[in-house]
Amino acid sequence: MLNKTATVIGSGFGGISAALRLKNLGYDVTIYEKLDQLGGRARVFKKDGYTFDAGPTVITAPFLFDELFELFKKKREDYVKFRLLNPWYSFYFQDGNYFNYGGSISDTEKEISKFDKKDVEGYRKLVKMSQKIFDVGFNKLSHVPFDNFFFMIKQIPTLIRLKSYLTVYQLVSRYIKNQQIRQALSIQPLLLGGNPLDTTSIYNLIHFLERKWGVFYAMGGTGAIINAFKKLMKEEKIRVNLNSEVSQILVENKKAVGIKLKNNKNIHSDLVISNGDPAFVYSNMIEDKNLKRWKKSKVKKLDFSMGLFVIYFGTKKKYNNIAHHTIWMGKRFEGLLNDIFKRKILAKDFSLYLHRPTASDPSMAPKSCDCFYVLSPVPNLISNINWREISKEYMNAIFLALEKTILPDLRKNLTTYFFMNPEDFKNDYLSMNGSGFSISPIFQQSAWFRFNNKSENIKNLYFVGAGTHPGAGVPGVMSSAKVLENILKN
Ligand SMILES: Cc1cc2nc3c(=O)[nH]c(=O)nc-3n(C[C@H](O)[C@H](O)[C@H](O)COP(=O)(O)OP(=O)(O)OC[C@H]3O[C@@H](n4cnc5c(N)ncnc54)[C@H](O)[C@@H]3O)c2cc1C
Structure with missing residues (x-):
């Protein structure tokens, strides 16, 4: 044991990976998570007998998960089973053609x-x-x-x-x-x-x-991976506090010394690791006088990733011909991308990603039923779309488009549904501009140009997760914890 304490703010894949790696280095680790469950974007919604993974579904680079168990001489397979998918994705085009991508070359x-x-x-x-x-x-x-x-x-x-x-x-x-x-x-x-x-x-x-490794599904859903980590963290005595929003990172003499919770309680620790969106953290959780490279005015000018509109729904019948991962390509490509990223307008058309975990795992829905989510990339909140007004209409347009193409009679078979829009991303995950993935992965915002994993001017303050190097996606955020480990080891 190092006799040193570390506070991790947030429990996405990045925060959990950091907590485990720090524990292995000998720190006494405590996580503070705003939500009522672990996982961040990888949380789980359970409704009417269906289990909906809220976010990541495509699991790649399995060794990154295995490594975290191996740190403690344990085996990932003893906690959660992965299943190789084939195809990885099925692309559906509006002319009715399918491109099944995956398997062997x-x-x-x-x-x-x-x-x-x-x-x-x-x-x-x-x-x-x-x-x-x-x-x-x-x-x-x-x-x-x-x-x-x-x-x-x-x-x-x-x-x-x-x-x-x-x-x-x-x-x-x-x-x-x-x-x-x-x-x-x-x-x-x-x-x-x-x-x-x-x-x-x-x-x-x-x-x-x-x-190199293939595309995997974790049996029981991505939530089963989070549960496996929950068990591992408990065994390794990492403390977890849910419903615990951090309002401030405490800094004294250019050194992070702990956190302030929303209930005004101060917690002191030797290290602070933030897994929150760094754009939000720099703009709201560190006093202005302690900011240097990432002042609010600079953060505001960064390019943010798109927003997401995600509908979670269950059906009372099975759509057996739908693959586990379907990419439903709309008619427009460049024009639609420009609407989302440049013009920042909500187009009438869309391209969609459809998740059907019941294709691999019937346990995600009641017997003879299917569990889905459909995701549409949309402008982030820098646009002035009024999501409160438009969400239901947008959801119905997506249902209709799916019904006319690959999910006949969808609306007659719906048993349950609800959605998340960019406002929900902002409120639930404290994601700046309601972006789905923090700042966007353009060249000018990669590597050194991205939020560094180590604060440039505040000692003992570190960052992991989508907004940091190397970037978003589960392999990216888990790698960011490896970066942290390498910084602390050197
Ligand atoms: C719908 C969707 C689908 C996706 N699909 C895939 C996929 O298939 N494959 C893939 O690899 N990636 C996918 N991604 C991306 C991937 O999920 C994310 O990049 C990754 O999970 C983000 O992890 P993170 O460590 O940055 O933390 P997050 O998941 O963003 O979690 C951060 C946590 O910190 C908490 N937090 C923030 N601020 C505070 C605070 N002040 N106090 C306390 N807690 C705080 C938040 O509540 C949250 O729980 C998807 C993302 C979404 C949204």
């Missing part, structure tokens, strides 16, 4: 050749390029701190060689000519809050990351 090549045989060769080259990006972006850089500008400068020649100045869409377009396959292979940044037309092509590493 030759499975994907067969699918691509249904659209355009010429793109098979291009796909092979894209995978090779993604591997090169993965070797640097994931293997070399995702777990190391970017708290030194000169370290960042040193990486620039490699990043240029890997064409990181291109966007995801531009890089994919160099290899793939068919418009539908091009779009399908470019949407990955949307899973992290980025516009494929703006996000640096470093994020093409996701293609290889998925190829």
Whole structure:
């Protein structure tokens, strides 16, 4: 034991990973979480016999979960089981075509050749390029701190060689000519809050990351992973306080010395690790006089990820032909992305991600029923959309579109439904501008340019989670805790 205490604010995948890694380093760790359950965006809603994972559903890089159990000489399989999915995603296009993506490379090549045989060769080259990006972006850089500008400068020649100045869409377009396959292979940044037309092509590493380990589902849902961590944390004597919102990070003589809870109680500790959205934390939870690089005016000018409109719903029948993960591609691609990210208007049309966990795990719904969520990327709250007024209408438009295409008679079969809009993201997770994934993953906001994992001017204050390096998504935020561990070890 180090005889040192650490406070973790927030219990998303980043906060939990940080708590476990700190515990393993010998700290006495306590988590303070605003919500009434662990998991952050990975919390669970239970309603009318259905179990809805609120957020992350696509589980990749399983070793990141295994590592946390191994720290304590335990095995992840003894706590939660993962199941490999095939296909990983099924893309549905408005002309009725499906592109089933996943399985082996030759499975994907067969699918691509249904659209355009010429793109098979291009796909092979894209995978090779993604591997090169993965070797640097994931293997070399995702777990190391970017708290030194000169370290960042040193990486620039490699990043240029890997064409990181291109966007995801531009890089994919160099290899793939068919418009539908091009779009399908470019949407990955949307899973992290980025516009494929703006996000640096470093994020093409996701293609290889998925190829290397596959796409998994945790039996019992993503919530089962959070439960597994809950059990592990209890065994390892990490204290967890739910319903405990932190209002301030206490700083004395340029040193974090603890936190103030919303009920005005002060808690002192040697380290403070924030898993909250750093944009919100810098703007609301640290006194102005202690801010240096991230003053409110600067944070305000950052580019924020999109918002999300998510409808959770159950049906009294099973839609057996619907895959576990479906990407329902709308008619427009560039125009729609511009509406969401640039014009910031709520378009009448949409592209959707549909989650059907009951495709792999009937325990998520009552017998013979299906459990779903459907997610539509929408502008964040920088737009002036009145979500209170429009949400129901927007939800009905999505139900209707699904009913007319892949879920016939949907509305007749609905048993339960509710939604989250960007206002809910703002209120529930204290997410600035109601963004789904904190600041967006553009080149100018990556690595050193992103919120650093170690405060630049306040000693003993650290950050993990989506807004920090390396970025959003479950593998990203779990890696941010590895960055923290590496900082503390050195
Ligand atoms: C709908 C949706 C679908 C997604 N799908 C995927 C996917 O399939 N695969 C994938 O890899 N990623 C996915 N993501 C992204 C991924 O879920 C997130 O990037 C990741 O889970 C964020 O983790 P985090 O550690 O940043 O913390 P968060 O999950 O954001 O949790 C932070 C926690 O901190 C708490 N908190 C904040 N401020 C305070 C405070 N002041 N006091 C106390 N507590 C506080 C919040 O209440 C919250 O519980 C999805 C996200 C969403 C929203």
